[in-house]
Amino acid sequence: MLYWRRSSSMLRIEPSEEDIWKEIDAYDLSQSASVSDRLYWHSEMLVDRDIYDGLFTRSPRMPCFDSDLPVGHDPTDWIITYRLRCTDGISLNRIIEGLSYGDQDILQPAADLAEHTGVVKLLSYQLLHHEIEEPHHDPMFGSPVEALTGYVRWARYTLQMHQEVLKQAGVYEAIYISLFDYSRLSSSWLQSIIEHWDSATNTCWVGPNELTVTLWDLCTISGLPILGIPYEECIPIDYDLFSRRPAGQQRRGEFVHSAGLHKSLRHYYDLYQQRRRGRSRRGTISLEVWIESFLHPSALITEFGRIQDPFDRRPHDTEQHSEDLFEPGSVDGLHHISARRYSHDVLLISFVATWLCYFVFPSQNRVFRPSTLLMASLIATGRRVSLAPAVLAQIYRSLGKICTTYGSGQCSVEIPWHYLHGWMHIHVAGAFSCPELPGYFTERHFPSLLQLARATSSTDRAQIRLFMFAPLQMTDRYRLIYRSPLGSLPPQCFGVPLVDSQSEKRTPTLLSRSGYIPIASYFISMRPGWICYRRHGSVILEGYNPNRAARQFGLVQATPLDGLPVVPGIVDTRQLGSLPLSVCLEAASMTWAFLLRLGTGSRFYIPHMDAPTGISHLRLAWIRHTFSSFIEMGIRVYSRKARRQRPSEYPSVPQGHTTGHKETSKLDDRKRKRSPEPTFRHGGPVVKDRPISPPTDRGHPRHRSSNNVPVSKHISADLPSSPILVPDTLPTPPGFPFSAFSIDQSKRLSSSQSTHSNSTQMLFEDAADDTITELAISSSLFSDSTWVIVDDVPESSSLSVTAHLGDYYSSGSSDEIHLSGSELACFVSRIPSRARRYFGQRLLSRAHHIVTALRHLLLGVDLDDLPFPDLASFCVKASLLLDCAAASGLQDTALETWEYLCRVVAFGLYQLHFVPEELAIGVPDGLEDAVRAAWERMKRISMDRDFGLQALRRCQRDISAEQLELLEILGELRALRQRGMALLERRQDLRAAATYTEEEFTWIAAEIERLEQDLTSSTEEFDSLRHQLETTQTRQMILQDRMFRIRQQIGSLQFSLR
Secondary structure, three states, rough: OOOOOOOOOOOOOOHHHHHHHHHHHHHHHOOOOOHHHHHHHHHHOOOOOOOOOOOOOOOOOOOOOOOOOOOOOOOOOOOEEEOOOOOOOOOOOOOOOEEEEEEEEEEEOOOOOOOOOOOOOOOOHHOOOOOOOOOOOOOOOOOOOOOOOOOOHHHHHHHOHHHHHHHHHHHHHHHHHHHOOOOOOOOOOHHHHOOEEEEOEEEEOOEEEEEOOHHHHHHHHHHOOOEEOEEEEOOOOHHOOOHHHHHHHHOOOOOOOOHHHHHHHHHHHHHHHHHHOOOOOOOEHHHHHHHHOOOOOHOOOOOOOOOOOOOOOOOOOOOOOOHHOOOOOOOOOOOOOOOOOOOOOHHHHHHHHHHHHHOOOOOOOOOHHHHHHHHHHHHOOOOEEEEEHHHHHHHHHHHHHHHHOOHHHHHHOOOOHHHHHHHHHHHEEOOEEEOOOOOHHHOOOOOOHHHHOOEEEEOHHHHHHHHHOHHHHHHOOOOEEOOOOOOOOHHHHOOOOEEEEEOOOOOEHHOOOOOOHHHHHHHHHHOOOOEEEEEEOOOOOOOOOHHHOOHHHOOOEHHHHHHHOOOOOEEEOHHHHHHHHHHHHHHHHHHHHHOOOOOOOOOOOOOOOOOOEEEHHHHHHHHHHHHHHHHHHHHHHHHHHHHHHHHOOOOOOOOOOOOOOOOOOOHHHHHHHHHHOOOOOOOOOOOOOOOOOOOOOOOOOOOOOOOOOOOOOOOOOOOOOOOOOOOOOOOOOOOOOOOOOHHHHHHHHHHEEEEEOOOOOEEEEEEOOOOOOEEEEOOOOOOOOEEEEOOOOOOOOEEEEEEEEHHHOOOOHHHHOOOOOHHHHHHHHHOOOHHHHHHHHHOOOOOHHHHHHHHHHHOOOOOOOOOOOOHHHHHHHHHHHHHHHHHHHOOHHHHHHHHHHHOOOOOOOHHHHHHHHHHOOOOOOOOHHHHHHHHHHHHHHHHHHHHHHHHHHHHHHHHHHHHHHHHHHHHHHHHHHHHHHHHHHHHHHHEEEEEEEHHHHHHHHHHHHHHHHHHHOOOOOOOHHHHHHHHHHHHHHHHHHHHHHHHHHHHHHHHHHH
């Protein structure tokens, strides 16, 4: 046995590999030692050695988690059919769609439970309430992906040389899409994500919809694999990094890690030492320097690939497309890209590490991290590495960091912003203007991020923010897409039950069948768990809750429950830095094993792409109680800001495309002059109205020489209810100018009345247009109550006009009127041509006098005694005054206001005319008593219904309380189970330790017995040798005595002879 002890005078970079094997070979001259003994001696001599002299931060790898996973988190069915209840609450029907009740499919863990009202903790809430200052420009929290010198050439060479290996590792397409330019994307959408991001649940609120970046979303966007070896960035100690394993007849075995990894680390070490001896004193190496150390100078070109010719094989003016342009091609005739002729495995490992530092896990200062070489060496051998969960954990943690430090200064984080742009692209149609993508990529289901190559995005921050509050009000420009793409999934798996079972060989069936890896990845992305990202000595754990975004999987969103497992030894996952590294690594290993577990026996299915989705009523009730005021406040604020910006048009664009046209400042100024903001010279405070949708049809409100009436889009307004009586027949007097009061249209009017939450809307429909005007009128026509008049039609007109009629009494009196008798005679004239001609000559510069006349005309209406001819006269006068106001240059905003007021008053007068006729009809005998009795019965039934509803609500509250208590009990039970499992694991560990101790004791006892036997045999041998020694000594004494006697005899003979 070789006993080697490290000397205190030895340097920490010693002994080298050659010195270690020389020492082992010198001891094993006869080569009688086994290979396992030699490798054991080799590993013992690596203890406390650091061959790179402290250049790298060393840390152990995550241990292999082979214990039992937490129980209680694998239900029989992950997708269950649940009976959703329908409540009587008022829903946000203006900004929500797809309400669901009855038998619906929901994603576990979830239930149809009532929740307590939550607290809004979004960044947008703080911005609306001015708790933090809003930036005047889009803040940059990190740098986008910019061109890197030599990267594109190196990527093309790698894709051509190692295509099969990269496809086996599942990163071929992910590296392919890194050839192109994604630096033109605006940060406006990223800002909106950050403002609506909930760091407690890692979800994003788009209106009342809760979305999140799922693992399947990230896989679809980036092409990064979900299944595989857990990703970690570290450089192990020499004991692990240079460990060896038996390899056939080789006496020295082979490295556990590839030899290319050691060569790459040595190259980084030599490059660092070279720069340290030179002028540069920096402690890191940039990506540019790292690439320059490998490539030939002719390959160091700063460029991006072109989407029509990724490998630069044809002239730029050629328009012919073929698949050969997009394929890497053969390696025959491919020139070596390296100047020093590095081996292919070193080049591949070094490039994959560069790709990880540049595109997947970008650094703030574009620094190369040598810790990525370990995972790059595994990818270079064709092994799949689970990259998507690690990237998603970094995105979650970075977004949460931005939300907590927003407003305290610039917060620069490391995050792949292009992946977030891709997430918005697949869920918001119209957010980006993308060039046409060749059919080669769509047919092969390349990552969707490829569609954003050289794309542009909208920078209209107010419109984007309005969409984030009310997506259904922006459907003409943006459209929210709930379902994630399902491109790479086989079509035969849709809508059929699937089982995550195990085969006879104890392998998951989803991995043993050909083509089922995407299905297994989709199944993993449906389950909650912890996602982990480990870099050196820091570990990030973030909660992954796909059950809060069930609509992204084609299911109905119910009340989500907590599905995250309890991590032993971890109380707060945000404070892992205060725990020992060994505890963090154990927790990381457990969370990785729990996230990627397969063969659980659970059933699931994947709905079709066109499967309907929705939100349960109880979930919507919680959203209404928690977010209602916040959402409506955001809609009011940002709809007003969006109206100020006045976009020229809202084109209808397909998914993924928007117009990139920007209006010049000169055109904006001209529109601003034509269409000022809605203000009133004659007083009246501006009352905040309901949010409205952006218009789709822009026109002039009232032509200067016509009697057409402006119309507007539909919008709701919450005002006190007022019953409006509409007669069956509505006669139109001669000369009546308002086309909205025709007989057919009055019938349409009566049929289109609708009531929303204590409000009554009257929908006027113009024969010349298909658009709809909606007016919300209070119970008193001429009181001080608020009138909300909404108009969405012309580009040059205001989007919302709000007036207070009571304030019109204080402005303008008879002293302000300077009209002659002939001018006043025109007010009662039946000849429109005379009035137009007269006013065209005399009142071109006196629009305010006409406004005063209109006001007096409206206030002078006698509501008590108004015969039908006077109604026609009022209509003619109002029409003439409106025409004169248009001819005298009255602003469009004021003209619309007075036109609407005249129409409302005229219609009200017609109602007042026909109501007495209806009241004059005789009442039959006994009908009044019958009506009174029916009314009393209705009151009693209504009271009984109210009492029943109250009792039902109390029962629902009691049931909810009991369900919450049951959930708490289940949580405690789950914690007890976890504790029991931990105790069982501890007992198993103790048993294993005891068993190992007993085995070790038995081995030691046997060794002692063997040594005793050896001692006994040695003693016997010693006794025999001692006996032989005694015999020999006795014989020697006899011989010495005999010699003495012989000497005496010879002496006596000599004496006698003398």
